[in-house]
Amino acid sequence: MIxxxxxxxxxxxxxxxxxxxxHAYLFYGEKGLGKKAIAAYFAKAILCxxxxxxxxxxxxxKKIEAGAHPDITCLSGTAxxxxxxxxxxxxxxxxxxxxxxxxxxxxYIISDCQKMQAPAANALLKLxxxxxxxxxxxxxxxxxGHVLPTILSRCIPVGIFPVGEDECARALEVxxxxxxEVSRKASAACGGNIGKGLALLAPECLPVSPDDFCxxxxxxxxxxxLASLNKLxxxxxxxxxxxxxxxxxxxxxxxxxxxxxxxxxxxxxAAAALIGSFTTKQLLxxxxxxxxxxxxxxxxxxxxxxxxxxxxxxxxAPVKN
Numbered sequence: 001m002i003x004x005x006x007x008x009x010x011x012x013x014x015x016x017x018x019x020x021x022x023h024a025y026l027f028y029g030e031k032g033l034g035k036k037a038i039a040a041y042f043a044k045a046i047l048c049x050x051x052x053x054x055x056x057x058x059x060x061x062k063k064i065e066a067g068a069h070p071d072i073t074c075l076s077g078t079a080x081x082x083x084x085x086x087x088x089x090x091x092x093x094x095x096x097x098x099x100x101x102x103x104x105x106x107x108y109i110i111s112d113c114q115k116m117q118a119p120a121a122n123a124l125l126k127l128x129x130x131x132x133x134x135x136x137x138x139x140x141x142x143x144x145g146h147v148l149p150t151i152l153s154r155c156i157p158v159g160i161f162p163v164g165e166d167e168c169a170r171a172l173e174v175x176x177x178x179x180x181e182v183s184r185k186a187s188a189a190c191g192g193n194i195g196k197g198l199a200l201l202a203p204e205c206l207p208v209s210p211d212d213f214c215x216x217x218x219x220x221x222x223x224x225x226l227a228s229l230n231k232l233x234x235x236x237x238x239x240x241x242x243x244x245x246x247x248x249x250x251x252x253x254x255x256x257x258x259x260x261x262x263x264x265x266x267x268x269x270a271a272a273a274l275i276g277s278f279t280t281k282q283l284l285x286x287x288x289x290x291x292x293x294x295x296x297x298x299x300x301x302x303x304x305x306x307x308x309x310x311x312x313x314x315x316x317a318p319v320k321n
Contacts, residue, residue, distance in 0.1 A: 002038055003171040003194060004163030011158060012038075016045035016053040021105075022156050024128055024137040026113075028144040029160030032195020035140040036111050038160060040064075043072055043107040046136055060102060070101040077112030082300075084110070086119040093127045096135050105134055113139045114146035121148050128154040162192025176201045189248070199241045200248065207231055207238070210245040214270040218277040222315045229307035240297055243310075247290045250274060254283040289313040 002009050008027075015021045025042070027035040041054070047069065049058040056065075063069040073092065077084040092108055100106040116124065128137065128151060137155075141147050144157055163171070169187035171194045173180055178201055190197035208228045216224045232239040249267055253274035274283060293310050297303070 002041055003034070004167050004192075005038070005160055008038060008158055008160065012042050012045055016042070016048070021046065021136060023131045023135065024139065024155040026139045026141060026144065026147065026152065026155040026157045027160055028141045028147075028157060030193065031142055032190075032193045032199070033160045033162065034194060035160050036109075039109050039111070039138040039140055042138055043109060043136075046105055046107055047071060047103055049103065063102075071103065071106040072109065073106070074109045075111070077110075077115035082115065084113065084116045084120050086117070086123050089116075089120045089123040089127070093123060096127060096132055100134055105136060108135065108137045109140075110137065111140045112142070113151070114141040114143060121151060125150055125154070163194065164192060168192050168194055168197060172197045172201065196244075199244050208242060210242060210249055211267050211270040213242075213246065214249055214267075215273050217314055218273040220315055222311055225314070226307060226311045229310060230304070233303045233307065236297060236303070239303065240294060243290055243294050243297065247287065247294070250283055250287045250290060253278070254280060254287060257283060286314055 027038055029035055044054040044061055044064045046053075047060045047064065048054040049060045050056075054061055060069065064072065073095065075083040075088055075092070096106075096108075110124070113121075113124070125148070131137065139147075139151075139155060144152060144159075162168070165187050168190065169180070169183045172178065172186050173183035175194070176183065176186070176198055178186075182201070183197075186197040186200045189200055208231050213225060213228055216228070229239075232242055249270040252267070252271045255261075256271055257275050257280045278286070289310065293306060296306055
């Protein structure tokens with residue numbers, strides 16, 4: 001299901017049901033807005049064998065839901081596993097010449113295409129320049145400005161935007177499995193970005209408590225902090241969700257220390273511990289440390305080294321890494 005973005009839903013409907021399908025689309029927008037989910041929904045509509053696409057009940061739709069459709073190929077540029085190599089793109093180009101297995105179309109979904117290096121991007125460009133009629137390429141990117149102009153000019157750009165607060169709350173209630181009260185609180189904090197809202201809900205399921213980490217910091221328990229971060233090092237998505245949870249707690253402490261009243265993370269104990277241990281200037285500096293840490297993690301930084309830097313920088317003065 002697609003939340004919000006009615007114009008995108010309308011575009012997909014026209015393309016899949018009205019014989020207006022183009023050979024390439026670029027879905028762009030900030031991280032967490034559901035670009036990959038929208039691309040997957042579009043692929044489902046393209047390959048659907050029903051009268052109203054996607055029908056959700058035909059064999060093609062069922063195969064897609066099971067992740068077993070032979071005419072969909074996905075490549076991702078995530079930090080955990082960057083599949084956007086020149087070798088993989090060349091394999092796509094060779095596969096493109098082969099006719100679909102089940103129907104009259106095949107779909108390539110290439111996520112985070114802005115992370116492609118020049119050789120891979122050039123290989124993709126060759127495929128976009130002369131695509132076979134049976135192929136549709138769906139790209140996603142956090143920012144269309146980071147996509148090569150030559151690639152962008154050969155795609156239909158489709159912007160994905162945050163949803164309204166009420167719809168975001170409904171989505172978080174369904175996707176996050178939380179109460180309406182909790183979902184409304186997260187919705188108010190995430191600015192209509194459902195992915196960010198889910199991340200704000202995630203601390204309840206994290207293997208390390210962000211609140212306990214803040215309490216350790218307030219007591220300068222450096223060893224315990226580093227040990228906690230090391231428990232998260234095997235899963236970068238979990239690690240990032242933890243850093244986001246810490247960021248919200250430091251933001252709350254800085255706001256309350258400056259006379260504000262609104263809690264973003266909703267953790268009074270963590271905010272109180274931080275307020276009692278650090279000045280406003282120190283809190284702001286630690287917020288900058290966490291912001292830098294998240295950017296470094298997204299850039300595929302060495303996690304053990306990053307953990308040591310985060311710990312040292314939060315306990316004392318920031319150090320260079």
